[in-house]
Amino acid sequence: MATASALVMTSTSTSSTIAKHGCKDRCGNVSIPYPFGIGSSNCYYDKTFEISCAGDSPNNSYPKIGKSYKVLQITLDYVRIDGWAPPNCYNNESGMGQWDYAKTFDDSLTNERPFTFSNTHNKLTAVGCDIFAYIPSKDSQNYSTGCASLCGNETMASNSSSSSSCFGRNGCCQTSIPKGLKNFELLIQSINTNNRSWIHNPCSYAFLVDNEYSGFESIHQGIHFFF
Numbered sequence: 001m002a003t004a005s006a007l008v009m010t011s012t013s014t015s016s017t018i019a020k021h022g023c024k025d026r027c028g029n030v031s032i033p034y035p036f037g038i039g040s041s042n043c044y045y046d047k048t049f050e051i052s053c054a055g056d057s058p059n060n061s062y063p064k065i066g067k068s069y070k071v072l073q074i075t076l077d078y079v080r081i082d083g084w085a086p087p088n089c090y091n092n093e094s095g096m097g098q099w100d101y102a103k104t105f106d107d108s109l110t111n112e113r114p115f116t117f118s119n120t121h122n123k124l125t126a127v128g129c130d131i132f133a134y135i136p137s138k139d140s141q142n143y144s145t146g147c148a149s150l151c152g153n154e155t156m157a158s159n160s161s162s163s164s165s166c167f168g169r170n171g172c173c174q175t176s177i178p179k180g181l182k183n184f185e186l187l188i189q190s191i192n193t194n195n196r197s198w199i200h201n202p203c204s205y206a207f208l209v210d211n212e213y214s215g216f217e218s219i220h221q222g223i224h225f226f227f
Contacts, residue, residue: 128204
């Protein structure tokens with residue numbers, strides 16, 4: 001499921017509030033301040049700050065960074081982009097959860113650029129019944145952050161679509177992420193499996209999302225995340 005994740009990319013470079021002289025300063029309704037830029041290499045600091053302007057008309061254009069990420073906002077402190085939340089769904093044949101990897105995160109967006117996932121603007125969020133979602137540590141022996149999403153009954157997650165918050169026992173949980181995160185792996189484990197009903201809630205989601213994410217209904221509207 002495609003979503004709009006607010007990936008706050010924090011940059012180590014000094015930014016200005018305007019584009020360089022003679023360079024395009026907007027794409028669609030998004031301002032493009034230097035060191036980011038569009039077009040000529042003179043308009044951006046280096047290739048890591050290059051922005052492309054996509055769309056079939058001026059009224060339908062939008063900025064992109066990396067291979068395919070739609071940029072929603074660029075400020076002096078962060079870049080806000082579209083992302084996604086691939087589902088982890090129960091497979092009746094294998095008896096295990098299975099990720100939909102139709103779209104995966106492009107590590108070059110952070111590994112090859114001076115960006116990190118903002119720990120002040122993003123949260124690790126999980127939606128689903130009786131699951132523990134986490135980012136494993138580099139040694140794979142522990143986890144660096146994680147949260148448990150529980151349901152009071154087998155239909156709570158689906159019935160809570162109008163919920164305005166994630167508090168752990170309503171089929172949604174949130175927690176902070178480590179500072180300086182440049183790439184990560186998201187894992188989901190089932191807990192309390194004796195009581196879980198895969199028939200009513202076969203899919204779970206884990207994703208990074210901005211702090212404005214308020215609950216289940218946003219997963220269908222799109223979530224945003226920040227660098």
